Amino acid sequence: MEGLWKKGLAALSSTAVAVALLAGCGGGSTNNATSNSTGTNAGTPQKGGTINIDINDDVAHFDPAVAYDQGSWEFVWGNIYNQLLKYKPQTTDLEPDLATSMPEISSDGLTYTFHIKKGIKFSNGDPVTAQSFVDEFKRILTPSVQSPAVGFIDPAIQGADDFYKGKTKELTGVVAKDDYTLVIKLTKPQTFFTKVLAMPFFSPVDEKYIQSIGGDKAFDHKPMGTGPFMMQSYTPGKGFVLVRNPNYYDSSKPYLDEIDVHVNSNQESTALSFEQGNTALMDDYTQQIPAQYYLKWSAQSQYSSLLKKQPYMGIEYVGLNTQVAPFNNKLVRQAVEYAINKDNAVKLANGRGQVTNEILPPGIQGYVQQLGGQDDVNYKYDPNKAKQLLKESGVTNLNVTMIVRNRAPLTQIAQSIQADLNAVGFHVTLKQVGESDYLSQAESGKAQFGLYGWFADFPDPYDFLDVLFNSNQAPINNWANYKNPTVDKELQQAATMPDGPERYKLYDKIQDQILDDAAWVPLYNPVNTTIHQSWVNNYYTSPVMEDPLADLWVSKH
Amino acid sequence: MSDALLEISDLRTSFKSESGYMNAVAGVSLSLRAGETVGLVGESGCGKSVTSLSIMQLLPKTAKVEGSIRFQGKDLLAMKEPDVRKFRGNEISMIFQEPMTALNPVLRIGDQIAEPLRMHKKLSKRELHDRVIELLKQVGIPRPEQIVKEYPHQLSGGMRQRVMIAMAMACEPKLLIADEPTTALDVTVQAQILDLLRELQARNNMALLLITHDLGVVAEMCERVIVMYAGKVVEEGDVRSVFRNPQHPYTSGLLNSIPKLIGERERLQPIRGNVPSLANMPPGCRFAPRCPHAKDICHTNHPSLLDVEAGHKVSCWMAEEVAAR
Amino acid sequence: MSDALLTVSNLKKYFPIRKGVLRRTVGHVKAVDDVSFTVQKGETLGIVGESGCGKSTMGRSILRLIEPTGGEVKFENTNLTKLSKGSLRTLRQKMQIVFQDPYASLNPKFKIGTILERPMQIHGLYTPAERRKRVASLLERCGLDPSAAEKYPNEFSGGQRQRIGIARALTLNPSLIVLDEPVSALDVSVQSQIINLLEDLQEAFSLTYLFIAHDLSVVRHISDRIAVMYLGQTMELAESLELFEAPLHPYTQALLSAIPVPDPDVKRERILLRGDLPSPANPPAGCPFHTRCKDAKDICKTKKPVWKEVRPGHHVACHLYS
């Protein structure tokens, strides 16, 4: 697996800080994230209306080939663009979108054939054909585009590597058989490949349009796709306006005429604006509910009923660099496992998280162990045990530096961990870093340990266990620098196995091994806390990163 | 003395300080007739400048002025500020020691000279301009049309003092107080300025109160002289009478300590000691600690100002004794 | 009166006038322009002139407190202008200066004792005990109580401070003292005390004085000979009494006539000078005084008069006498 796997995913976790009073939710379900069908109010959906929403930071990319962070996916995925397949609302089950049906997969699992709906148009009226998809694959594999998605299809798709290296101008593995038939050939079977294709990278694009506006760089700020919304105007740093796409294939959607998106790095003022009835909704994808408003609204009935929570497929964890002293000593790592009080971390997130002891988050198949809350599982908060393990390890230099992004509640949690570790004998220095520094530090492979986060690209254990623990991912995604040949082999095996209980069992085994090696201290699964105006209907969040704004309708206005 | 233009009686000016009020002027009485030139001499700290500023009421608010200052019969001290203002620059004008700092550096010469006229006379712009030019000509400034547009820093010290004089003369005052008008100037320039003052005074029949430490200037300019020491008048009289026949040991001491310009050089006869500080005034005669003739009474009681001959007064116990005899 | 202690020849001090973007030197203020004279051992040479005539600059150039632009200063046969800084520092013991402002000339942070001991310390003279003794005796000699050594300058009046300044000048046993307006800032009654003190000290320590002042009566009183300066140049130099009785130069005549005499009966004919002192940055050509001179002739405007001895010991630079 070569390529630009996942650089953005880490960034996802940065702003998406999770949250929720998890009193009863999330814990019970194994797959199919819970059905907090929150805003699905009664009544007939009406067309029309405009809503205002705030986003914390400017959208980095509108080019689907480049967009790879939460803020960008919020709008690229399913809103300005859409793809062959999509997730059924509030589930992790795929259904056809631009394709007429789920793909025909050859028996060897190598050839995927898609039939594309007829009459699909880009928002400028240009027709969509199979070639529109081929063009996007080619763009991703064009080095100058600098697409982070290369790793998902190179070398997974035939000929991708040659194309990327410029050896050929034809991409043999992705072929438009006719205007409405797209054939993709893989080099080896990949169980989760349909989930890969559901990511917004693989949206159809209008190459003619891209050339007409001046190429790939310009396209990044002037998006044009097949989604329910289209960009009307964009002012970098301030915001943009999305309006109904008149050429959207599903004429019943979207309901809204217009979405006005404002960049506002001040969560407090968005919250106030919400109270004043202006901002339509707040959630972790757009503008996170600030802690004090969360606490306040929880206590006020007119707001508490509008507050919803849903765990996402993500995790905050302490990654221990297994190749660097003192964490190259397993005993020391295990000591850390025992030393950290995870309940404190969740408390510092105002309870907007769920303590976890495993790597996979709820909502992903394979989240089977139900480790949380059970006494027999790996580690439990036990400072004395930690001290004892440290003593056993014989390691004396316990001066360590921990990396943490400088935003709430992560810095608070880091300080709590710092205090916990200092209490058992470590001497922890915190290194608060900005986003880009965070990435470069963690990816350097030299950082001792840090408070990191990871969020799913697609709902499959592969996206966690292989990406984060395969030795060939070290140190870029495998920040723990975890290297275990047995695990590597098993990961290889699980990636190509047919979907089914056997596969998840294998992942289970892998996870056990990793936790026994104590490469990570899983802390908690964040919870997406949302609030929306009472006049906003059919508002729900998805366990994957998309935000189905097209389903919203407003009863006011 | 009913024809007095200015009559000051028992003027006491004091300044607030750490240790209460300090008397800078302690009971000064003097008078000026119209057209008369009177010299007020004394060393630094004797209160001569404070006296002049008391007349104009230009002292800071920390100063307390008591007694009476009658100008043409009206008591200036009893007046309110707006009424006093009608006299300043109009009936009574003043020029100061430092022509370098007494002019506003950012205003044009012409505007500055016109200021008292604007305050006290209702003149049209044209008239104002003409009057300013005329004044400048009067004080002997060449190229007046050009000078009015210039700024003080473009002029020499002597020229600036002429401008100051022009300003003071603007409203043709009845009394001009000149506070050390030539101290900052060179002798040759001083001679010019003194000449100018004399000429203007004669022309306008203006009284001149000339404050100086330079006995030479007094001798040349004045009819009468008042000698002050440590806030009090010690001797007063006709210039010739005082210079020829000084009655107060301080006056004669001053005259003796000046090197002569003519004749053989003799050893100087200085007054011993130093001027007392305001905070530390001797109780009796304030000159007693430095006086070669001091007696016991001098150290305890202050002598009053007595006539020794017509118009020649002195404040000294020796003179009192002579008078008593 | 045969041996010269100090010989000044063609001394010049020009201050550059810089103008323009590059601060080029576009001209010079000729503060001291070609001045020559000698001072005999034990005498007092008075230097008079109006403000801006360059007399103070000259005093300081002689001591090389300001580096002269040209000319030569010979002190006891040593050429000061050629001396290295180090040797100059040693020689400074013999030449001292007393300043005008008694308030600014004493470091307010030091006790009088320290101020007076400092010169001896700098030159490493005497033991500490000797220094203290010497300070006490100097104070006494200058009319102050030896207890003054323990006080700070601000506890003294102007006259007393000037005495301290003089005492400091004496600490190193100098032979020459430049007195730069030493009594100008003092009250008349105190001024005479200081003059008397200076006279006494001169006699006691056989000092040579260069007495710079603008007050003509004081200069007349104290000086053996007097030099009159105008715009950086010497106009006239003569025995003190002769200069006052028979001034030759029109400028000297005007200057002397301008002095007010404290005697109401003396009425003198005053020579009023026209106009102002020309700027030293742009002095008139020829005789610098010609613009204001009542006797100016055509030659005065173009040719600079020569400095010559018209009578024994009486020098003048004026075309009237050539």
Place this chain on the structure above:
Amino acid sequence: MNNAVLEPSLSPAAGTAVKRRMSFWRFARRYPSVVVGGLIVLIMVLIALFAPVLAHYDPTRPLSDGLSQMGAPLPPNHKYWLGTDTEGRDVFSRVLYGARVSLEVGFFAGLISLFIGALLGIISGYFGGWVDMVIMRLTDMVLAFPFLLFVVALVAVMKPSVTNVFIAIGVFGWAQMARIIRGQVLAVKELEYVQAARSLGASAWNIIFKEVLPNVITPVVIYLTLAIGQNILLEASLSFLGFGVQPPEPSWGNMIQEGMAYFQLAPWLIYAPGLMLLITTIGFNLLGDGLRDWLDPKVGR
């Protein structure tokens, strides 16, 4: 319109001589700023020195009962006098320890800028010429920099820490000091006692140390006092922006920053450190102002 009218020696040896012995109360009435400002500074210094004695709790350690059930800070109560912070730590103890950082940075940064500023200012002022020109141009440059922005950038490059904060502040804070000292030196240099020392044969450095330095100390002390106040504010600003003192060490600036997220629910989080910061700065400013009135009677900046 005050002393200018009085003749120079109305009270002989005016100014300095007058302030001989004065009773404390009279002094306090005449220079209340010195006394009040000095008192505030003294109290802050004492707080900083005795923080370990005065604080009830470890300022860096979260308390087991320091947060509410929902993870919210606790309001002031009999146990935690100023409440607890977002981390569940005792705000009172943190505020006390914060005084240490503030004073440390204020003082050391002040000293560094004083040292550099004094050195360059004296050289520039005393020797003049091209040296002066170069130094003054350099000063212009430093003054033209957006100070805070630059210090932030510098700390970001050097890695945030207390030491780096005062180095950065000190290294770029000297310019004003250099200007002031240069001005003083220029003024003092022309005074006759300096000329007198030259005429006595004293060397340049001897003159600088013996004659010039003692006489520029007063304005320097005054400026230093004011500069310490400004440095404290600057440190707080840096910590507020996240480039100063790093958690869990408390600094008033980072405390305010941490409390910002709770400004409605837990106003004590920003009021406690904010008021301490304000009072301390007021203290130094008062003291500096008062010292100026007292030691340098000439009104001026």
Place this chain on the structure above:
Amino acid sequence: MASYILRRFIGALVVLFGISVITFIIAYAAPGDPARLIVGAKAPQTVVDAVRHNLGLDQPLPIQYIHYIGRLLHGDLGFSYHNNLPVAELIGQRIGNTVQLALASWIVEVILGLPLGIFGALYHRRTADYILSFLTLVGMSMPVFWFGMWLIQNVAYGLGILPLGGVGGISHLILPAITLGVTNMAFYQRLVKSSMVDVMSQDYIRTARANGVPAHRVVTRHALKNGLIPAVTYAGMDIAQLCGGVVLTETVFNYQGVGQLAWQSIENLDFPVIMATVLIAAVFVVVMNFIVDIVYSLIDPRISLS
């Protein structure tokens, strides 16, 4: 006069040159490899090297500096590592906001500071002056960010009358402008006051009074112009102060200006943006100082001739 201006101008250029050098050196000393930041961590070394070469980062420092200056002179401020936009565009979007804020706070400063300064001078050493002095002392001791938050809490949130932050109309400008203006206003009041007190004690004021000029006219006609000369100088010097304050104020109020951009780019170690903002602020200061010099020479007749 022309030579005076030219000389100041050359002086300003020298200062700017020095600033660009210092900024450049600091950026060079910055941690992290810009090329790496641009292409991402996983890119092969060959790609990184190619980018390095394209950016000229493989050249010796002085050459790099010359190129940097060359680009600057063409108005090219570089490309943001973080936002993937030309720095000039990023700053262009925001500079208007910052200028508005700076101007608004400057108006607060002058409109309040100037009259209060004159007032303080007229009531020098009286109760009103003492009270005012104390208030301005508090003002200049006020931590900008704290005061901003106090306003947000008590005015914007508490009274609910003004926006909490962000950019918009005048209403968005009021609180940040007050925040930023108050400290400077306090300094300004003190400066104007001490300058006026100084002027009021000058001999020429006594001259005016001796001419019978009434008090108000003494102030307006004889004192003000003199007193304003340092005030003008300060108002210009103030810009430097303002630049620092802008960073804090914009951060607290989420005001989308250059200050906030600067802070964010420092957090992201986005050095092209940092360098550009520092440089622009410095240019601003230098230009303001230059303007002040000229204004100064216009209002003070003593300068214009020399």
